[in-house]
Every structure is written in structure tokens, then in C-alpha cells.
Amino acid sequence: MNYIDLIRQSEDLVTAGMSACQGCGAELCLRRVLQVAGRNTILSIPPGCMAGAGVVGWNFDNGLKIPVHIPLLDNTASFLSGVTNMYQRKNRPDVNIIAFAGDGATADCGFQSLSGAAERGEKLLYICYDNEGYMNTGFQRSSTSSKGSRTSTTPVGKVQDGKSQNQKYMPLIMAMHNVEYVATASPSNMKDMVDKVTKGIQASKKGFAYIHIFSPCPTGWGHETDQTIEVARKAVKSNFFPLFEVEQGKWKLLDNKNPIPVSDLLNLLRKFSHLSPDDIAQIQELVDKRMDLLRKLSAA
Amino acid sequence: MSKKFITPVGDEGIYTLDTGSWRTFKPVMLKEKCTNCGLCMIFCPVGSITGDENKIYEIGYQYCKGCGICARECPTKAIIMVRESIE
Ligand SMILES: Cc1ncc(C[n+]2csc(CCOP(=O)(O)OP(=O)(O)O)c2C)c(N)n1
Ligand code: SF4
Ligand code: SF4
Ligand code: SF4
Ligand SMILES: [Mg+2]
Numbered sequence: 001m002n003y004i005d006l007i008r009q010s011e012d013l014v015t016a017g018m019s020a021c022q023g024c025g026a027e028l029c030l031r032r033v034l035q036v037a038g039r040n041t042i043l044s045i046p047p048g049c050m051a052g053a054g055v056v057g058w059n060f061d062n063g064l065k066i067p068v069h070i071p072l073l074d075n076t077a078s079f080l081s082g083v084t085n086m087y088q089r090k091n092r093p094d095v096n097i098i099a100f101a102g103d104g105a106t107a108d109c110g111f112q113s114l115s116g117a118a119e120r121g122e123k124l125l126y127i128c129y130d131n132e133g134y135m136n137t138g139f140q141r142s143s144t145s146s147k148g149s150r151t152s153t154t155p156v157g158k159v160q161d162g163k164s165q166n167q168k169y170m171p172l173i174m175a176m177h178n179v180e181y182v183a184t185a186s187p188s189n190m191k192d193m194v195d196k197v198t199k200g201i202q203a204s205k206k207g208f209a210y211i212h213i214f215s216p217c218p219t220g221w222g223h224e225t226d227q228t229i230e231v232a233r234k235a236v237k238s239n240f241f242p243l244f245e246v247e248q249g250k251w252k253l254l255d256n257k258n259p260i261p262v263s264d265l266l267n268l269l270r271k272f273s274h275l276s277p278d279d280i281a282q283i284q285e286l287v288d289k290r291m292d293l294l295r296k297l298s299a300a
Numbered sequence: 301m302s303k304k305f306i307t308p309v310g311d312e313g314i315y316t317l318d319t320g321s322w323r324t325f326k327p328v329m330l331k332e333k334c335t336n337c338g339l340c341m342i343f344c345p346v347g348s349i350t351g352d353e354n355k356i357y358e359i360g361y362q363y364c365k366g367c368g369i370c371a372r373e374c375p376t377k378a379i380i381m382v383r384e385s386i387e
Contacts, residue, residue: 004338008355012347016363017317020345023367028345054315061315190342218367226368229343 003194010035013065020053023225025216025232026129028187030055030100033127034064036197041096042083043068046076046110048102049136049217050129073109076101077117077126084124096201097124103144104134107170118177118208125204127197128170131217139220143168146240147286148279150271151220162274166286171212172294175246180207183245186214188233192254196245203247214241222270234265239291244298251298262287319346323366325381327359333378340370340379 013034020027026049034041045051045068055063056070071079076099084097106114106128114126133151134140141151146167150156154163175182181203185193196211203209216231218224223231235241236254240262243254262284266272275283329340334357341349341357348364351357359370359379371379 004342007342008338008351014347015314015316016347017319019317019319022322022365023369024345028343031345031347032342054317057315059315060312062313063315065314187343224368226372228345228367228369229373 003191006194007032007035007190010038011065013037013039013041015054015057015063015065018053018055018063020049021217021219021225023216023218023228024049024053025187025214025228026050026102026131027053028228029129029193029213029215032187032190032193033098033100033197034066036194037096037098037201039066040094041066041098042087044071044076044080044083044099044101045069046071046099046101046105047073047136048105048134049131050100050102052136073105075113076105076110077122077124078113080124080126081117081120081122084122088123093123093205097204098201099124099126101126101128102135103128103130103132103170104142106130107143107168115177118174118179118210121179121207123204123207125197125200125209125211127200127211127213129213129215130170131215131220132167133217133220135217135220144170146283148266148272148275148283150274156274161279162271169290171210171244172297174210174212175297177208177210178249179210180204181209181245181247182212183210184212184214184241184243186232186236186241186243187216188229188236189243192243199245199247220271222273223268227268231265231268234260234268238262238265239287240265242291242294244294251300253294253298255295259291319363319365320361323361323364323384325366325368326361326384327364327366327368327370327379328382329357329359330378330380333376334374335376335378337375340374343369343373345369 057063140153183196200209
């Protein structure tokens with residue numbers, strides 16, 4: 001089925017009104033992911049914007065129309081390992097076991113439990129929505145915040161010029177776990193995202209699947225609320241956020257032969273407004289190098 | 301509350317906020333310009349745009365936060381943002 005028909009016909013399983021900001025990329029991705037997954041799903045959302053926005057519910061009300069659990073910031077993957085093992089033992093492989101976790105819960109706090117579950121090949125789909133920081137607690141840096149990002153813990157001033165370290169590149173780290181399925185996705189390329197979530201769910205019936213989603217955050221990144229899709233699109237078109245998938249070891253990379261300059265993306269975001277032309281050139285170099293590496297890996 | 305500790309899908313119901321009240325600008329669809337492509341529905345973070353079996357799309361205002369994504373992404377500029385009035 002055409003992806004637009006699929007989304008039109010599938011039920012929105014998220015509460016009609018949740019407190020995510022206007023134009024939140026994560027809210028968009030959560031709704032679309034669950035429209036693909038359907039009702040036969042158990043979701044786990046660790047502390048972060050999506051849990052905090054009311055998606056796990058309050059006062060004995062649910063934020064989703066399916067079971068949702070809030071584990072700790074550190075243990076989403078191990079928590080779901082237990083859940084999936086129970087369902088496999090009860091001979092219920094039909095139930096989709098899915099995590100929807102922020103980058104802090106994925107790349108920092110929850111990293112060891114995630115790595116362990118991936119290595120054990122637990123039958124679940126782990127989705128990271130990457131807004132490049134601890135947004136729910138006030139925009140602190142995380143290990144996936146891009147170099148140069150202005151965050152509340154990497155401010156711009158006399159002593160510091162935004163984040164000085166490079167971003168930890170989770171998609172590749174997860175690909176090197178040699179799991180069933182790893183992919184990156186962007187809400188700007190919705191057909192691709194729908195396809196990848198479908199594949200990820202199928203792969204989670206055989207083993208561990210991981211999808212890393214680029215998730216623009218108008219409030220934390222400083223862009224207009226209507227620019228969310230444009231920001232995501234420019235991230236893909238500039239190779240700032242390359243789209244690829246690794247299916248049982250087989251690579252597929254969406255290669256932009258004529259990428260737009262990364263400055264086209266950076267100029268949209270206030271978190272990068274302090275960058276000098278030199279800083280931007282450095283980021284461009286990082287982006288080009290990573291793309292070269294991905295090209296080599298996908299050609300191998 | 302009797303099932304306080306067993307909440308498969310909410311003991312009481314679904315937690316819902318009145319997000320429609322956040323809006324300062326309201327998206328308005330100009331039907332004569334709309335080609336029924338469905339992209340506004342695809343990109344609405346709130347799920348406020350729905351389509352029927354004839355692929356006719358409509359904006360619901362109960363929860364729409366007024367972000368303006370639908371207006372910006374519409375390929376034919378069939379959605380305009382209009383300031384909400386205080387009545
Ligand atoms: C161990 C631990 N430390 C700190 C917190 C406080 N905390 C709650 S949400 C959050 C931010 C999580 O960031 P991320 O996973 O990236 O999700 P986002 O808020 O960006 O959506 C933090 C630090 C916590 N819940 N647990
Ligand atoms: S802070 Fe960012 S990620 Fe969190 S709800 Fe707001 S827009 Fe979404
Ligand atoms: S995006 Fe524009 S043309 Fe397409 S259905 Fe929506 S209003 Fe109509
Ligand atoms: S303004 Fe935003 S929330 Fe309202 S219908 Fe358009 S995309 Fe959806
Ligand atoms: Mg985050």
C-alpha cells in the first residue's frame with residue numbers, strides 16, 4: 001500500500017492532546033511509528049520529552065491507546081528484554097515490543113543496557129528519537145549533540161563556544177553490533193521512515209532491530225515551529241544526517257551525489273548562530289568524512 | 301481505582317490536554333487550491349488532519365497547536381495561517 005494511504009487509514013494510537021511543543025519532531029515520529037506498528041504493540045518510553053509530554057499518562061490515565069511503560073533513563077532495553085522474553089515464552093511472537101527513547105536515554109544513560117540487549121539479540125525494536133540533547137530537563141548537552149551546539153551546559157560566552165566535542169555517532173555503533181536490522185530515518189522522508197519501521201518490526205521477530213530518527217526540536221534548537229520538516233530535509237540533503245540501513249549485514253545508503261552545503265542547515269538553527277565561517281568549515285569536513293566512511297562501508 | 305496497580309491501558313481513561321487553546325494562528329485550507337495529495341496529514345505532528353475514503357483532507361481544530369507545518373509543506377500553498385481572534 002502507498003504510504004499516504006497507509007497513514008490515512010491507520011488509527012492514531014497516541015492521545016489527541018499531549019504537551020509536546022508546537023512543531024515537535026518527536027511527537028510527529030511517535031504518532032507515525034505507532035500508526036505503522038498498530039494496536040498489537042507494547043511500548044516503552046523512558047523519561048524524556050515524550051514521556052513528559054503525557055504520553056505515558058498521569059493519574060491512572062494512559063497517554064496511549066496501547067500499553068505503555070516508563071522504565072528508568074538507564075534500563076529501557078533491559079526492561080524490554082524481560083518483556084519480550086515473557087512474550088516469546090508464552091508463544092506470542094505476534095506482539096510488537098518497541099522502545100521509543102531519547103538520545104540521552106540511548107547513547108548515554110541507557111547505553112550499556114542497549115548494547116547488552118543488542119548483543120544478546122533480544123527480539124525487540126529499539127527506536128531512538130535524536131533531538132541531540134536532554135530536552136525535557138532544559139536542553140543540556142548529550143553525547144549526540146553536534147559539535148558547536150549551544151546547549152544550557154555548553155553555553156556560548158567568553159570561555160566556551162558551544163559544545164567542543166564531536167558527536168557520538170550511534171547508528172554506526174549499533175550497526176557494528178551485527179544485529180538483524182539497523183537504520184536511520186528522518187521525518188522529512190516519510191515514505192522511507194514508514195518502510196524502515198515496517199522492516200524494523202519484521203526484523204524484531206527474529207532478533208534485535210534499531211532505528212535512529214533525526215528529530216528536530218524547535219524549542220531547543222531554535223527554529224520556527226513550521227520549519228521542522230525543512231530542517232529535517234536539509235539535514236538529509238546536506239549529509240548532516242545520512243540515511244542508510246543495514247539489513248542482516250547488507251548495507252544500503254541513500255547517497256546524495258550533489259549535497260547542499262551544511263551551512264544551509266546550520267543557518268536555520270539558533271543553536272549554531274554563533275559559529276564562525278571556520279567553525280562551519282570544520283563541521284562540513286566532519287560531515288564529508290563521515291559520508292566517505294559510510295560510502296566505503298556500504299560498498300564493502 | 302480498584303485496579304490501581306494493574307493498568308494495561310489506563311485505569312480511568314486516556315489522558316488528554318486541550319492543546320487547541322495554545323493556538324495563536326489557525327491553519328485554513330483553501331479547497332480550490334487543494335489537490336488532495338495528503339502531505340499535510342503526513343507531516344502534522346498532532347494528528348489534526350484526517351482524510352476520508354475519497355481522499356478528501358480536512359483540518360480538525362480541537363487539538364491543532366497552530367505550528368504551521370501543514371501550511372509550509374503544502375506543495376500548492378493551499379493552507380494559509382490566519383491569526384486567531386479573541387472572542
Ligand atoms: C538517571 C537519571 N538521571 C536524570 C534523570 C532526569 N531526566 C529526566 S528526562 C531527562 C532527559 C532525557 O533526555 P533524552 O533521553 O535525550 O530525551 P529528551 O528529553 O531529549 O526527549 C533527564 C536527564 C532521570 N530521569 N534519570
Ligand atoms: S523540547 Fe523539543 S523535543 Fe521536547 S517537546 Fe519541545 S520540541 Fe519536542
Ligand atoms: S498538502 Fe495541500 S494540496 Fe495536499 S492535501 Fe494538504 S492542503 Fe491539499
Ligand atoms: S498547524 Fe500544525 S498542528 Fe495544526 S493542523 Fe497544521 S500541522 Fe497540524
Ligand atoms: Mg534528547
